[in-house]
Amino acid sequence: MIFSRYLIILFFIPFFVSAAAAAVSGLPPVVEKEGNKADQIIQASVYGPELQLNTTQQIIPPAAPELKAVRAVIPGRAVNDGKENTLIDHNVTLPYAVKAVDRSVLLFSERIKERFSLYLERSGRYLGMMKEILKANNMPEDIAFLPLIESGFNPNAYSVARAVGPWQFIAGTAKRYGLKIDWWMDERKDPVKSTEAAASYLKDLYGMFGSWNLAMAAYNAGEGRILRALQRTKSDDYWSLLKTQHIRNETKEYIPRFIAARMIAVNPGEYGFENLDYHTPFQYDEVVLESPVDLEVAATCAETSLVMIKELNPELRRWSTPPNLGQYRLRIPAGRKDTFFENLMKTPEEEWFSVSVYTVKKGDTIKSIAAKAGIPVNVLLELNGDLRTLKTGEKVYLPPKDKFYLDRDDKVRLKKASFKDKGKSKNKKQKPKKLLVTSLNKKDHYIND
Secondary structure (H helix, E strand, O other): OHHHHHHHHHHHHHHHHHHHHHHHHOOOOOOOOOOOHHHHHHHHOOOOOOOOOOOOOOOOOOOOOOOOOOOOEEEEEEOOOOOOOOEEEEEOOOHHHHHHHHHHHHHHHHHOHHHHHHHHHHHHHHHHHHHHHHHHOOOOHHHHHOHHHHOOOOOOOEOOOOOEOOOOEOHHHHHHOOOOEOOOEEHHHOHHHHHHHHHHHHHHHHHHHOOHHHHHHHHHHOHHHHHHHHHHHOOOOHHHHOOOOOOOHHHHHHHHHHHHHHHHHHOHHHHOOOOOOOOOOOOOEEEEEOOOOEHHHHHHHOOOOHHHHHHHOOOEOOOEOOOOOOOEEEEEOOOOHHHHHHHHHHOOHHHOOOOEEEEOOOOOOHHHHHHHHOOOHHHHHHHHOOOOOOOOOOEEEEOOOOOOOOOHHHHHHHHHHHHHHHHHHHHOOOOOEEEEEOOOOOOEEEEEO
16 A cells, blocks of 8 residues: 555656646646648648648747846736726736747747748838727737737738638638628738728727736637636636646647737847838728729720739739629729720720630530639629520530639539539449450450440
């Protein structure tokens, strides 16, 4: 019996030592699970050109023994003074919280300094506009720095989890907050519309949790996960969750990275970021179009480049404005509205919108034509109005071959369809085979009945 007790004591000694060491270092005694090979591959490329900082597990830079501790200022709970967006600055005194911010500062200012410099420069394009939208929603303007760690302010950012745009919305949440996603457009990429949706979502999360730290953590992890973590820990504070296994490492690093990114963005020179070339602010005019117009035609009419039209309208996925809408508000460079309409009226209307023409052959169906063109059936119907039946020799409109190309979502859709078809073929019962011996060449042939 005594011998058994000694064994139990010996078994727990390593855990006590680990906990004591963690307490001395100021870090929570957290046991990490070893990731699989795929996780390691993704982790190794987490800071690749188009991947976001919050889409995979954390990468902790090498320890710097002489790293000067950062006196981080953390947005905390709002003051109940009638201004729900007011934030109190809390000086971090928790050692592990300060160290978490320090790690992120080191990551941004040394490990990925070149890439983070690009993010800071790109912020000049959108930061002012995003702050205005947040301010109009009675929210903290500092939340406008969140895209630094979400997407690097890249409207075309696409994560491994299929989150899209500067605010990294997944499709379900985006649609819940009014963003349109279809074959013609993806409003998650629009910096204005996606910021308005993000403001609404974060405001709802703040109403749920009463803390901006928790609201942003829920934005990263999902409200359900954060609610469960708070219930299990009997806590109402983000920092207390860092000591637990109830949230992922990604979410444990999320607020420290936000704080570090904001600190650097507000005072880049202090962290070694010199001679940053900030992009010009996002400014434009809007023209209301009641018929679809090719983006090349729009660029010519606005006397600008196709690249500029696409940059001002990143939500557009195709060669033209959407023909499935009664009207569309197209952005053009500021001060070009009158010029645009003057030039458009001089352009023959049949040249506004490009299509290819396909002649229906015997045996063609709407589905088979759509498959050949690489488009969904509903898009074929949108291009051709009330197309119900096909006749041989009939003309059908398709996307123009010289302007239409598959984007990332198209490739994902086609890949899924391919897997689905393969699954169906595997599930089909194979017809029985039998051996037939011919009398001519005495060779065996397998044929189906």
